[in-house]
Amino acid sequence: MGHGTEPRRGQAYDGELGAAVARAQQGDEAAFAVAYRFVQPGLLGYLRGLVGDDAEDVASDAWLEIARDLGRFRGDGAGFRGWTATIARHRALDHLRRQRVRPRSSALEQDVLELPGPQSTHDQALEAISTEHALELVRGLPRDQAEAVLLRVVVGLDGPAAARVLGKRPGAVRTAAYRGLKRLAGQLGVESVTDEAPRTLGEST
16 A cells, blocks of 8 residues: 555554554564654654754654653554654754754744634645755744644644644644745745635646
8 A cells, every 4th residue: 555655744654653653662673663664754854844954863862762751652653743743842942952042933923813724725835845945945934833834744743733742722833834834835836825716736737
């Protein structure tokens, strides 16, 4: 089943991931390696967006902690993605603090408006964000938007799971992801990203 599908969108593999995690919790090291392979690409993309070139180092620290605390994890494959993203985020924020780099907080965080984002805008931008180029653009977004986009798209979390990782209300995260994707879609030249009557990519080509 797995060949033709793109591994970027994590959700498709959450069943297999959950099974691997359960075996890993019983001490199966090969299963831990399988879980690592499922999660690491998305985790690394998320960390690149937070700490740039130090992503590999921060990911290594995160995996040491994940391995150590694995017995405490409760949940399924999707839950494991969220749990590992939370650990990676804490490691990344520690790293930024050590560098004395103040993570940018944007003015938008104070004034989050509830925008009903049309799904199609979201999906169009998602399809475009598969490249290194796109990751570079994500790094240019305000931090709340960048993290929301990275967690939704790169790590493959759903809205409520992303909100839990960020410690925010789902509505605020939904809005940040929508704004970030809308801005990226503009930068990536995705056609017809408008609030009214958005076409799907299929129709526009």
